[in-house]
Amino acid sequence: MSSSSATEFPFTSADFQTIVGIVYERSGIVLNTHKRDMTYSRLSRRLRVLGLRSFRDYCALLKGREGDREVGFLIDAITTNLTKFFREAHHFDFLREQILTPAAQRRNGERPHIRLWSAGCSSGEEPYSIAMVAAALQRETMADWDLRVLATDLDTNVLKRARAGIYSRASLESVPPTMRETFFDRRPEDRSSSQVRRNIQDLVSIRQLNLLTTWPFHGKFDAIFCRNVMIYFDAETKTALIERFHAQLKEGGWLFVGHSESLLDHQTRFKLCGRTVYRKIGQ
Template identity: 50%
Template sequence: MQQEYAIDDRDFRKIVELVMNTAGIVLSDRKRPFVQSRLGRRLRALGMTDFRQYCRLLEAPAGEAERSNLINAITTNHTSFFREPHHFSYLANAILPKLATSEAGQSRRLRIWSAGCSTGEEPYTIAMTLREHQSALRDWDVKILATDLDTNVVAHAAEGIYDSDRLGSVPPSYRERFVTELDEDRSRMNDEIRSLISFAPLNLLQKWPMQGPFDVIFCRNVVIYFDKPTQRKLFDRYADILKPTGSLFIGHSESLLNVTDRFDLVGRTIYRRVK
C-alpha cells in the first residue's frame, strides 16, 4: 500500500512561492490536493517521509535538479493533434497566402514558434499544415521552434512517437503522408515534418535565447496559469519578438482584453500585432 503524504500550510506556501517565482504559475488553495498528489510521487521516488524534508531539499543548493522535477510534476500537459482546428485553417488560408505576397515573400523566410508545445502535437500539426500547403512556400526557408517548460514532454515531443489511438484527429490523408506505423500500438512522425521543427526546453519567464523575428506565435492554454501582471509582461515580449503584423494564436479560454493593447483581434482567439 502506497504511503499518503499530507502537506501543511507552511510547506504548501513554500511550494506555491517557489513555483510562482520559478515558472510564473499561480497555485490557488484549491490546488492543494492536486499538488499533494503530484508531489507525493516525488517524495516516494526520493524515499522521503514528509513534505518538510522535501521543501528543505528544494531550498538547498543541491536541489536544482529537483526544482526542475517539481515544475514538471505540477504542470498539466493536455493536448491533441489539430486541437482548435480553425487556427490551422486560418494559418493555411489566410496567413500563408498573405505572406507569399508580402515583404516576407521576397525573403522567402517563415518562422513559427510553438510556445508551450507540451508533447508535440501542436508543432507537428503546424508542420503538417505547412507541408500540405507547400505550394505557397516553394523554396522557402521554413522553421518551427517548439518549446516547453517541462523537460520531460519536450523529450517526448522530439522523439515524435505516439500511441496510435492519439492520431484519430489527424485527417486520413495526412496520416498516410506524414505518419509511419511502427506497430499496432505506436506511430512515428515522418522526417518530412520532423525536419521543420527544433525542440528545446524554455522557461517563458526567463531570458529567451532566440532573436526572432517570428511571423507567427502559438501560445495556447498557457497563460491561464499566470496572473495578470505576468500575462502583460509575456504578451509584451511576444509583441517585441513578432514581426510588425505578425500573428498570435491563444487558447479558447484565453483573451487579451484588458491585458495588452498591442494586438488586434482578427479571428476567434487569433490576433495580429499592431504596436
C-alpha cells in the same frame, strides 16, 4: 486534506505555501488553494521515489544545496501538459488561409522567410500540426520558402516525447486522414503507435525554454502560438509576456491563444482578427 491517501505523507499549509512560492518564482504558474490536493497527489509519487517521509523533508530538500536540481522535477510534476493534434482546428485553417498562403508569395523576387513559434508546445502535437499544415500547403502550391517552426517548453519530460515524435494510434484520430497517411509511419516494433515522418520533424526545432527567462533568439516571428499556457499565470506575468510577444513578432504578426483566453486588456498592442487570433498593432 480530503483524500484518504493524504495521510501517507504529512502535508501542512506551510509546506504547501513553500511549494506555491517556488513554483511561482520559477515558472510563473499560480497554484491556488484548490490545487492543494492535486499538488499532494502529483508530488507524493516523487516523495516515494526519494524515500522521504513528509512534505517538510521535501521542502527542506528544495531549499537545500541540491535544491536547484530538485526544482526541475517539481516543475515537471506540477505542469499540466494536456494537448492534442489540431486542437482548436479553426486555428490551423486560419494559419493556412490567412498567414501561409499569402506569405508564400514571393516579394521582390525574394524567397519567403517564415518563422513560427509554438511557445508551451507540450509533447509536440501543436508544433507538428503547424508543420503538417505548412508541408501540405507546400506540396500543393510548390511554394519555395524557408520555413521553420520553433517549439519550446519548460518541462523536460514532454520535450523528450516531442523529440521522439511517437504517438499512439488513438491520439492520431484528430489528424485529418490524408495528413495521417502522408506524415506518419507505423512503427514496425509497435503497431499501436506511429512516428512523425522525418520531413516533418526536420521543420521543427525543439528547445527547452522557460518563458519567464531571457529568450535566446534575435529573429522575429510571423506567428506565435501560445495556447493554454497563460491560463496558469497571474495578470502581471501575462501582461509582461504579451508585451514580449509583441516585441518578438514581425510587423503585422499573429498571436494565437487558447479558446478561454483573451487579449482584450491589451487592445493597444493586439487587434482581434479571428476566433482567439490576434494581430500585432504597430512596430
